[in-house]
Amino acid sequence: MTIDMTDELADLALGAARLAADLIRGRKADGVSVAATKTSDVDIVTEADRAAEALIRDTIRARRPDDAFLGEEGDDEEGTTGVRWVIDPIDGTVNFLYGLPNYAVSIAAEVDGEAVAGVVLNVVTRTEYVARSQDGHLVALRDGRQIGVRDQAPLSHRLIATGFSYDREVRVLQAEAASRLLPHIRDLRRLGSCALDLCLVADGSLDGYVEEGVNLWDHAAGGLIARTAGATTRLGTGVGGMTLLVCGPAHGFEELHAAVVDAGFAAPGTITERGE
């Protein structure tokens, strides 16, 4: 893969994300209602989610018709080029529904299974987080300026974001783990968008993030942006049996991860390092 190709993928992702964000803002102005529920009664999708994903796919397909797609609101599509697009058209749909200004379009481009470019665009603030190549290496940018993770802090002074699953039983386990972690850190935040949480670790606004129940479309772009900015991401199995993601600055990451495991976020005996 050439640097030119990575640039092309990043530019395409950013263009598609901007179009999708315009569409979502338009739908918001027209009024939002729930179109359907998915994995549980509180896991919702709106017409804007579906329309935004269709627009993103059409925009990318017009330039690269043979790529593969994995998206939250559409069918998996196989391709022939080795490039796969991983799309969450609105990450933070509950915030979108309630008018809370923290939801984003998330698009990652993978080549042969590895994320090489990513865009997370906050639809309301229009802040653009991008991981792309520059002068031959990957850089993480916020509105065009390079970003990096926060300086190291003792665990007791770290502000950590988390999230709760749409599965009500898993939430109980997550809340118990969160209550055991809280005495050891500065505080917890539940902001409602995994992709943006990862970007806030990337730009130094948070010291870490832990959540069980995330899907690849939630974290493909934000995870790449965070790693490029100096964070480590690690996937495992959570106490509820779903995917557990931990992210924090590479310095001090092991201490955070150990605290997360000690608090009971991970399934007992399943602390595997699945890379990433």
Ligand code: IPD
């Ligand atoms: C959700 C958000 C939320 C996280 C959930 C995700 P959605 O994505 O990222 O912060 O807690 O795990 O599913 O449903 O708004 O696209």
Ligand code: CA
């Ligand atoms: Ca999501």
Ligand code: CA
């Ligand atoms: Ca979504």
